[in-house]
Amino acid sequence: xxxxxxxxxxxxxxxxxxxxxxxxxxxxxxxxxxxxxxxxxxxxxxxxxxxxxxxxxxxxxxxxxxxxxxxxxxxxxxxxxxxxxxxxxxxxxxxxxxxxxxxxxxxxxxxxxxxxxxxxx
Amino acid sequence: xxxxxxxxxxxxxxxxxxxxxxxxxxxxxxxxxxxxxxxxxxxxxxxxxxxxxxxxxxxxxxxxxxxxxxxxxxxxxxxxxxxxxxxxxxxxxxxxxxxxxxxxxxxxxxxxxxxxxxxxxxxxxxxxxxxxxxxxxxxxxxxxxxxxxxxxxxxxxxxxxxxxxxxxxxxxxxxxxxxxxxxxxxxxxxxxxxxxxxxxxxx
Numbered sequence: 031x032x033x034x035x036x037x038x039x040x041x042x043x044x045x046x047x048x049x050x051x052x053x054x055x056x057x058x059x060x061x062x063x064x065x066x067x068x069x070x071x072x073x074x075x076x077x078x079x080x081x082x083x084x085x086x087x088x089x090x091x092x093x094x095x096x097x098x099x100x101x102x103x104x105x106x107x108x109x110x111x112x113x114x115x116x117x118x119x120x121x122x123x124x125x126x127x128x129x130x131x132x133x134x135x136x137x138x139x140x141x142x143x144x145x146x147x148x149x150x151x
Numbered sequence: 152x153x154x155x156x157x158x159x160x161x162x163x164x165x166x167x168x169x170x171x172x173x174x175x176x177x178x179x180x181x182x183x184x185x186x187x188x189x190x191x192x193x194x195x196x197x198x199x200x201x202x203x204x205x206x207x208x209x210x211x212x213x214x215x216x217x218x219x220x221x222x223x224x225x226x227x228x229x230x231x232x233x234x235x236x237x238x239x240x241x242x243x244x245x246x247x248x249x250x251x252x253x254x255x256x257x258x259x260x261x262x263x264x265x266x267x268x269x270x271x272x273x274x275x276x277x278x279x280x281x282x283x284x285x286x287x288x289x290x291x292x293x294x295x296x297x298x299x300x301x302x303x304x305x306x307x308x309x310x311x312x313x314x315x316x317x318x319x320x321x322x323x324x325x326x327x328x329x330x331x332x333x334x335x336x337x338x339x340x341x342x343x344x345x346x347x348x349x350x351x352x353x354x
Contacts, residue, residue, distance in 0.1 A: 040250060041233075041237060041240075041288065042287050042288050042289065043224045043233055043284055043287045043288060044224065044233070044237075046221035046224060046287065047221045047222075047223075047224030047225045047229075047230075047233075048221075049221060050221030050222055050225060051221070051225055085241050085244050085245065087244065087249050087250060087251075110349075114234065114237060114238060114241060116347070121350060125352045129352065130351065130352060131349055131350055131351040131352060132349070132350045132352075133349040133350075134346075134347045134349075135230070135234060135237070136227070136230035136231065136233070136234045136346060137230075137346060137349075138346035139225055141346065141348070141349055142349070145349050145351065148351075
């Protein structure tokens with residue numbers, strides 16, 4: 031099934047919460063703590079969607095999106111940003127980098143699942 | 152001329168920033184961040200390599216301790232607490248701080264005037280959440296001063312991580328803190344959920 035989501039966030043609590051939420055919704059969630067680990071995970075696993083934070087120590091979310099969009103096999107994988115950053119400037123940077131959407135923390139559980147369902151339908 | 156609401160503290164001989172409920176402040180400078188706590192909790196985080204630090208001041212709107220595993224962080228109240236600490240962490244990261252170099256101190260959570268909401272002890276709930284979050288994030292808690300029945304004033308030194316805690320025994324000041332605390336708790340319960348709509352660019 032094409033339901034594997036790569037969740038990238040340096041916060042273990044966020045990874046726990048979102049993995050639990052999307053797992054209960056029927057998705058297979060793989061988690062990574064930063065952009066570099068995320069790229070390594072993508073090399074080793076087939077991923078259907080990426081949800082990423084922005085502020086991370088080892089390769090931030092924007093750079094990760096750029097790397098995904100540069101890769102011939104990954105460029106069509108949808109990427110959503112899940113971040114506490116909410117300025118128009120930052121959201122625009124995300125759009126330009128190739129993100130499909132931007133969800134601001136704290137997020138609504140149902141809305142996050144709805145967005146994932148819409149993208150992975 | 153001092154920036155961002157700083158004033159000079161003659162006792163500590165340093166510039167001082169006072170933070171209120173729901174606020175967070177970080178600095179690379181040698182300052183002291185102070186706050187006054189009742190049942191609320193403050194988490195102070197210090198980067199042991201860069202020698203920068205910050206502190207927040209928050210309270211959970213509702214009970215989360217009856218939830219298990221990741222579900223703690225999925226409730227609106229849990230997300231509220233998570234956001235309060237994440238904001239502090241993000242501010243330090245933007246200043247160059249690294250999670251692996253962070254250590255934390257936790258203060259507050261007094262049981263003031265048996266302040267309870269829907270049968271749970273708000274102070275204890277705040278303390279438990281802060282410790283659980285730090286454990287899950289693997290950020291070591293190197294000191295704490297929690298529980299008790301008196302409000303406290305916490306002063307955190309951003310360059311050294313030194314902290315001074317003073318208990319407030321003056322009844323008029325304690326009464327003012329209790330009143331502010333009740334108003335704040337009511338406000339945040341009315342405010343949640345705080346969600347904004349997701350933005351989808353091309354769907």
